[in-house]
Amino acid sequence: MKKLKHESELVKEAILAGMKYGEERGVVEFEATDSAHEKIEYIYRLLVHDKLIQPLPEDQISQKSMRHRLAIWMSRQLPKDHPLLK
Template identity: 70%
Template sequence: MKKLKNETALFKEALLAGVRYAEGRGVVEFEPTDSASEKLLYIYRLMVHDKVMQPLPEDQVAEKSLRHKLAIWYAKQLPKEHPLLK
C-alpha cells in the first residue's frame, strides 16, 4: 500500500465527507462521543453496501487500510488542482 501525499489531511477531510454522506442518507446520526474508528468502519461498510467503493478482503479490514481506502476515495472526488493533491 503506497502512502499518498498528504494522506493524513486527506483522511481527515474524507472522514468529514463520509459523515455528511452517511447522515445525508438518513441511515445514521453520529454522536460527538463516537470515535473516529467507529465512524470510519461504519462509513466504509455503508459505502461498500451502496457500491460507492470496492470492498477489501475481510482479512485486510483494519483501521490503517480503511483510512488509506477512504483517503483514496476522497482524493478521486477532488479536482486535479486541489492543494491536497500537490
C-alpha cells in the same frame, strides 16, 4: 499499500464527507462522542454497501487499510487542482 501524500488530511476530509453523506442519506446520525475509529469503520462499510468503493478482502480489513481506502476515495472526489492532491 503505498501511503498517499497528505493521506492523514485526506482521511480527515473523507470522514467529514462520509459523515455528511450518511446523514443526508438518513442511515446514521453521528454523535460527538463517536471515536474516529468508529466513524472510519462505519463510513467504509457504508461506502462499500453503496458500491462507491471496492471492498477489501475480509482478512485484510484493518483500521489502517480502511483509512487508506477512504483517503483514495476522497482524493477522487476532490477537484484536480485541490492543494491536497499536489
